[in-house]
Amino acid sequence: MARFLGFRGHRLNVATILLVVFPAYMCFGYNLAVSGGLLTLPSFIEQFPKMDTVHNTSKFNSNVQGTVVALFTVGGVLGALSTIFIGDRLGRRRVVFLGSALVIIGALLMSSSYSFGQFIVARLVQGIGTGATTATVPVWQSEISGSSHRGSHVVTEGLFISTGIAASLWIDLGFSFIGTSSVSWRVPLVVQVPLAILVMIFIFQLPESPRWLLGKGRSEEAREILGILRDVDSNSDIVQSEVADIEKSLELLGTVNKWELFTLGEKRNFHRLALGMTGQSFGQLCGINSLTFYATIIFEQRLGLGGTDSRVLGAAMTTIQIVGALAAVLTIDRLGRRPLMLTSAAGMCMSMAVLAGTTSTSHNQAALIVAVISLFAFNMFYPFGFLGLPFLYSTEVAPPHLRAKISGVSNCMTWLFNFVVVEVTPTGFQTINYRYYIIWAVINFAIVITVYFLFPETNGRSLEEMDEIFMLSNNIFESMRVARSLPRKDHLSVEAGGDTRYDEAKS
Structure with missing residues (x-):
């Protein structure tokens, strides 16, 4: 068989996107939302009554539901943290393979759960695998992509996440018509498995990161892969120049020590780490998962709609994310990273403010319509700047020899604040009602200010040029x-x- 399935240049980049990035991130998006559409199903409530907030509105049940749903994100933190220690040791492809295997194990355990304890363990295992995968794939993809198309290549992750989120809620909707059978929630929890299997099959059929190979002293292999990726001879001036840039950057940034990630100095490692962590924190602190994880519950319990109508609107609301994600793919390399983040945060701020205003009054038809429009608008603005882009940005600002570590720590912030948002949302809705949306409006305004003053543009820059900017x-x-x-x-x-x-x- 020809190396890398016979693909070279642009076709090889497209192959990596379709065969690894697409299934990995669609699986990620699917897992983010699939449980939210199952929480109100009669068969699910009967199997796990401690998570019942439909018939039992006690604070205890709200807390249990929030904690169990958020355990997926706790596992994500652990998985992302693990890449700090194993990312540079094992290489990008091996970490992705192992992470996908854990996703499969978690899905099988969760869909076959008959006890509350098994369900909890399954959520953790699946989260660990997803965290390791999502911390590594952006690094791998950014390191094999050229600077001119790196943004559109990596930000496709956001498009695939939104596709997975939408698919999960439409599948939840379809299986909700089954009735009281446990099939209505067991099948939605396991249908993601073929996606993870696809990643495991193809990840070793595609190239390892040439930057990781050079860092390990495997220069000949790195040159060969760069030649194939750029569709030129491995001894060409293009490859020689790129190898020289990478080696120069590695030499300038010196030898890694265990505290280097948290030092400043002329290398400004901690500054770059802080930007990556902040950007990925914003991807959750905007409030998206207060809506995504609980879409069906918001429409059913907060806006007073029926069960089927709530599931239809929840699925449609997340489907609109695909529009925003596609817009980001088409514009990111033309407009740059900053304009997308600023537009996204401003739009989310306004959407949350309107949502707070419309839900603060007694329910009437006009207020209900505006509230639904605001929810849809938020889900269109979010992927434009904060779904796939923070994963890209944290890899672009990181120095080569610390890229895996910075991506791992930054991803931890995504999962950590994901956990916080999902954990507090049921209690937040129950205790402060519409004022909960005001909190997100204020945070999104703060995101606009922070990005405007502190986030440098990375568009069109090679990863080595970003070293120069910070130094x-x-x-x-x-x-x-x-x-x-x-x-x-x-x-x-x-x-x-x-x-x-x-x-x-x-x-």
């Missing part, structure tokens, strides 16, 4: 100025005796 910055605000002033490598020639970009940026 030329003296504080958290200066990276914005350097990113604007440092000329792009594609339009410059490197003069003998030094890099002209350093001189121009410093001046």
Whole structure:
């Protein structure tokens, strides 16, 4: 069989997206939302009465429901953390393979649960596998993509997440008509397994990260893979130049020690870690999973709609995320990262403010319609800037030798705040009602301010150019100025005796 299934260049990049990124992130999105559509099913409530908030509105049941649903995110934190220690040791492909295997085990355990304890363990196992996969795939994908298309390639993850979320709720809707049989919730929990199997089959048929290979001293293999990825001869000037850039960056950034991730100095490692962590925190602190995990419950219990109508609207609401995610894929390499994040956060802020206003009054037809429109608007704005983009951004600002670690820690923030949001949402709705939406409106306004003043643009920059931007910055605000002033490598020639970009940026 031809190496990498016979693909080269752009076709090989497309193959990685379709054969690994698509099933991995569709599976991730599916798991984020599938349980939310099952929580009100009679057969599920009968099997797990401690999570019943339909017939029992006590605070205890709300807390149990929030905790069990959020255990998936606790596992995600553990899985993402594990990549800090095993990501650079095992390589990108092995971590993705192992993570997908755990996802399968978790799905099988969860769908076959007859006890509350087994369901809890299954949620944790599946979360660990998903956390390891989602912390590694963006790193792998960004390291094999060229700088001109890296944004659209990596942000497709957001498109696939939204597709998985929508698919889960439509499947939940379809199986809800079965009635009192446990098939109505067991099958939705297991249908994701073929996606994870697809990842395990194809991940070793595709290239390992050339940057990881160079970091391990496997330069010949890295050159060969770069040649195939760029569709040129492995000894061509293009490959030689890219290898030289990577090696220069690795040399400049020195040897790793266990505390280097948290040091600042001229390398500004902690600054870059903080940007990655903050960006991925915003992906959850915007409030998305207060809606996604509990979409059916919001329509049924908060807006007073019937069970079937609630499931239809919940599925349709998450389907609209595909529109926003597709818009991000088509515009990210043209508009840049910052405009997408700013537009997204501003839109979410306004949507939450309107939602708070419409749900604060007694329910009437006009208020109900506006509330539903606000929920749909929020789900369209969110994927435009904060579904796939934070995963990309954390890898773009990270130095090569710390990329896996920074991606792992940043992903931990995604899972940590995911847990917080999912855990507190049932209690938040129960205790402060419509004011819960006001909290998210305020946080989204703070996201706009933070991104505007602190997040440098990475669009069109090679991963090695981002090293230069941070090494030329003296504080958290200066990276914005350097990113604007440092000329792009594609339009410059490197003069003998030094890099002209350093001189121009410093001046």
